[in-house]
Amino acid sequence: MSKLAKIIGGAIVAAGVAMGSVAFAANNTTTVIDPTNPSDAPKISQDIENKKFDTDKPTFSGYTFPNTLVTIYIYSKPIVGTTYSDSTGYWSWTSAEAIPAGNHSVQATVTDSQGHVSMASTATAFEISSNVAGASAKAGTNWVIYAIWALVAIFILAGGYALTRKRQVEE
Secondary structure: OEEEEEEEOOEEEEEEEOOOEEEEEEOOEEEEEOOOOHHHOOEEOHHHOOEEEOOOOOEEEEEOOOOOEEEEEEEOOOEEEEEEOOOOOEEEEEOOOOOOOEEEEEEEEEEOOOOOEOOOOOOEEEEEOOOOHHHHHHHHHHHHHHHHHHHHHHHHHHHHHHHHHHHHHHO
16 A cells, blocks of 8 residues: 655645555655545545636646646536646646636646546536626627627617608698
């Protein structure tokens, strides 16, 4: 049984890891990932849970096995990103794609050197504020579209009125 280094509030805590496939070898130790063991899934920082972000490109972080590939999944709009954990197991990833305003969740998996993928982490809920510049621009765009349609309707009605008035004058 090997050890998984977890970073919790700056302290390193060791936890046991069940048998599975080889993830990496460092400091003469071998770490294993068991794709069926939920404790081998990467952890997402708890300070993200139910957080309301004021940016549409938030940063997510957490911990897992050191020096491994971490894949991040954003739902409700499927966005997938990857990063590597550092030598302590800490990982951090910032979305390059804007996430729309509203409620979402994030999950992560870790992939070992043999290509085995861990179970997904527990889904962590978060929110993108509607006050984000991208969300405001979308709301502003919708207002402009409605204003244009209103002007078109006014011109159509005014044109119809003018034609009716012209016919009445001719008669």
